Amino acid sequence: MTQDNANGRRYGGPRCIAIVGPFQSGKTTLLEAILARMGALQRQGTVAAGTTIGDASAEARSHAMSVEANVAAVDFMGDTYTFVDCPGSIEFLAEMQPVLPAIDAAVVVCEADEKKIPALQLILRELEDRKIPRFLFLNKIDSSSQSVREALPLLQPASRLPLLLRQIPIWRNGVAVGYIDLALERAFIYQEHAASQVVDIPPDELPRGREARYSMLERLSDHDDALMEQLLDEVEPPRDRVFDDLAHELRDGLAVPVLMGSALNGNGMLRLMKALRHEAPGVTETVARLGLTAEPGAPALGHVMKTFHTAHAGKLSLTRVLRGTFQEGMTVTASSGESSRVAGCARLLGQTTQKVAQAQAGDTVALGKVDAAHTGDALSGAGAVGRLAAVAIAEPVMAIALRARDRKDDVKLSAAIQRLLDEDLSLSVEQNAELGDTVLRGQGEMHLRVAVEKLASKFGVAVNSYPPQIGYRETIRKSATGIRGRHKKQSGGHGQFGDVVIDVGPLPRGTGFVFTDRITGGVVPRNYIPSVEEGVRHYLRRGPLGFPVVDVGVALTDGSYHTVDSSDMAFQMAARLGMGEAMPQCSPVLLEPVLGVEITVPSDATARANAIVSSRRGQILGFDARPGWDGWDIVRALIPEAEITDLIIELRSATAGVGTFRARFDHLAEISGRHADAVVASRQAAQ
Numbered sequence: 001m002t003q004d005n006a007n008g009r010r011y012g013g014p015r016c017i018a019i020v021g022p023f024q025s026g027k028t029t030l031l032e033a034i035l036a037r038m039g040a041l042q043r044q045g046t047v048a049a050g051t052t053i054g055d056a057s058a059e060a061r062s063h064a065m066s067v068e069a070n071v072a073a074v075d076f077m078g079d080t081y082t083f084v085d086c087p088g089s090i091e092f093l094a095e096m097q098p099v100l101p102a103i104d105a106a107v108v109v110c111e112a113d114e115k116k117i118p119a120l121q122l123i124l125r126e127l128e129d130r131k132i133p134r135f136l137f138l139n140k141i142d143s144s145s146q147s148v149r150e151a152l153p154l155l156q157p158a159s160r161l162p163l164l165l166r167q168i169p170i171w172r173n174g175v176a177v178g179y180i181d182l183a184l185e186r187a188f189i190y191q192e193h194a195a196s197q198v199v200d201i202p203p204d205e206l207p208r209g210r211e212a213r214y215s216m217l218e219r220l221s222d223h224d225d226a227l228m229e230q231l232l233d234e235v236e237p238p239r240d241r242v243f244d245d246l247a248h249e250l251r252d253g254l255a256v257p258v259l260m261g262s263a264l265n266g267n268g269m270l271r272l273m274k275a276l277r278h279e280a281p282g283v284t285e286t287v288a289r290l291g292l293t294a295e296p297g298a299p300a301l302g303h304v305m306k307t308f309h310t311a312h313a314g315k316l317s318l319t320r321v322l323r324g325t326f327q328e329g330m331t332v333t334a335s336s337g338e339s340s341r342v343a344g345c346a347r348l349l350g351q352t353t354q355k356v357a358q359a360q361a362g363d364t365v366a367l368g369k370v371d372a373a374h375t376g377d378a379l380s381g382a383g384a385v386g387r388l389a390a391v392a393i394a395e396p397v398m399a400i401a402l403r404a405r406d407r408k409d410d411v412k413l414s415a416a417i418q419r420l421l422d423e424d425l426s427l428s429v430e431q432n433a434e435l436g437d438t439v440l441r442g443q444g445e446m447h448l449r450v451a452v453e454k455l456a457s458k459f460g461v462a463v464n465s466y467p468p469q470i471g472y473r474e475t476i477r478k479s480a481t482g483i484r485g486r487h488k489k490q491s492g493g494h495g496q497f498g499d500v501v502i503d504v505g506p507l508p509r510g511t512g513f514v515f516t517d518r519i520t521g522g523v524v525p526r527n528y529i530p531s532v533e534e535g536v537r538h539y540l541r542r543g544p545l546g547f548p549v550v551d552v553g554v555a556l557t558d559g560s561y562h563t564v565d566s567s568d569m570a571f572q573m574a575a576r577l578g579m580g581e582a583m584p585q586c587s588p589v590l591l592e593p594v595l596g597v598e599i600t601v602p603s604d605a606t607a608r609a610n611a612i613v614s615s616r617r618g619q620i621l622g623f624d625a626r627p628g629w630d631g632w633d634i635v636r637a638l639i640p641e642a643e644i645t646d647l648i649i650e651l652r653s654a655t656a657g658v659g660t661f662r663a664r665f666d667h668l669a670e671i672s673g674r675h676a677d678a679v680v681a682s683r684q685a686a687q
Helices: 026-039 058-062 088-096 113-131 148-157 203-221 225-232 239-249 270-278 284-287 406-425 445-457 526-540 569-587 601-613 647-654 673-686
Strands: 014-022 071-076 080-086 105-110 134-138 163-165 167-172 177-180 186-191 195-199 256-260 301-310 314-323 326-327 331-333 340-341 343-349 352-356 357-360 363-366 378-380 398-404 430-432 437-442 463-466 475-477 480-489 496-506 513-517 552-560 588-602 619-625 632-640 660-671
Touching: 014 026, 014 270, 014 284, 026 105, 058 445, 071 437, 080 270, 080 301, 080 343, 088 113, 088 406, 088 480, 105 270, 113 148, 113 331, 134 148, 134 270, 148 163, 148 352, 148 619, 167 256, 167 673, 177 203, 195 270, 195 496, 203 225, 203 239, 225 239, 225 326, 239 256, 239 270, 256 270, 256 619, 284 314, 301 363, 301 406, 314 326, 314 513, 343 588, 357 363, 398 406, 406 437, 406 445, 406 526, 437 445, 445 463, 445 480, 475 660, 480 569, 496 526, 496 569, 526 569, 569 588, 588 647, 588 673, 601 619, 601 632, 601 647, 632 660, 660 673
Parallel strands: 014 080, 014 105, 071 343, 105 134, 134 256, 163 256, 513 552
Antiparallel strands: 071 080, 167 177, 177 186, 186 195, 301 314, 301 378, 314 363, 326 357, 331 340, 331 378, 343 352, 343 363, 398 437, 398 463, 430 437, 475 588, 480 496, 496 552, 588 632, 588 660, 619 632
């Protein structure tokens, strides 16, 4: 049960905590260390050995990185804490988006690495915009070569809120062997994979500890007049007041507390858990943050954080219960208005499920076979409720075309892709009828690679992938007039006869196709003229260069017919023959789609981004500071679609993994020379 102490500090109750941070900062290791310290695991596994509770999927272990959100619940001092470990790579950052709305707080795992500051800023901005309380856990302190005095100024630009140092390391021979807790005024000496030894602050560390504690209290006094007076009067404030102010600063979004430790060695876990217990808000505050009420008797309400498709349990919907009770057999309604019956409730420990009778407000559980639910939905025990918070997913930046290796798996592939999209909101698919491609779009090379691997390992459909075809077009530069197309065939009985004369000419870019009827005197009967247009349109699907033809005008000027042998089909054939004769005379030219691109990068990488654009036949239009983002720029450019295919790979390489872009079709542009010859030769070979 949640209780308040005499000073109003809240203790206990089920919590849901997100573990977030830049790629390779140690999030999965932190979760493993917490589980081991809390007794949920007999032994702490490692990412390198592939023995962690999180990252248990074949794809995660194959690539030694988180590729989806991992969930584990653990009991601590009589309460349940559900941790959701979110991937740190920007390619899988969309896994974090639907998790954030319903969490109580976040632990942001980071290290004092200048290269990772932009990635840290991306993550902190998400938390800031959603007003989510957050701790910063400075990881790998045992191997850090920087002092905290150097680390904090390095990290501060990533956060809009001031970073509030709660602990300082104790150094021996250049190695952090423990820390001083500035609120408790005690020292903790690290013990590998065991609770730290609590000791008095070493005499040689007292001056540094007092100075750091006074800085912390000064920061707290900015929002506590009584504490300010005590500091001015040199009166030592009561410890309870200090802890109350720390909780207040966290919950009201006034500061970001900074804790430290070594996840790999299991150091600092207990202090982190106690900080979460005593200072992090609970579900009541989370409900209020979402603008909801938690009135007694109100219908059950939950938020779907993640969707899993499992081999044995079917579809599971990871749900944070915000209000009321969910239990097996109850009917719930998703945001779409569709209803489903809950097949069961379970706590998760990685890929292991533990069935529970029911889930109450604050619990985070997997609900079985709620087919109507989708990630980001609100689930209600009454009528439909709209989504509780927007889930903004970044636009795709890379695409691959897919084809089932075995043709008999074509139908199975379609169903597998839909389940894949149900699990991962940042994937999208389109069927390109013109080119015959099934195109899967995602957040980068690794994201799409993992998607292909999941199709095989999880959904049993092996596929071949290849770059999507580019939507090239062709047009003409010159006109051809008086071109005759005649189709005449006699094969016994009724023959076939159609005769047309056409003029063909170029039109302004973007006009498309225009057909004009200039027939006089009925030389071509009115009922056959639509057939002539249809024949022309059929030819334009594939011009002399092998691509659809655009921006062409065709005028029917003359012709003849036979009262018995003429037919719709004959005039269609005559028109196609006429076009086949005319088009090579009109100087056909290849057109390629050019996209308007907005590239978002840290300012120190803007010059590199400009160079990348230029190397890809791009035209730089200019760049500006990214609104509301200190230290970031937006580069605007025009780039041919053919050069966009793997742009994100080079862009991420030049920006420590954080660069991205948005692209929109802008116009078609002529291309000639070797590049055009190569495109035409490739299409002819394919056909």
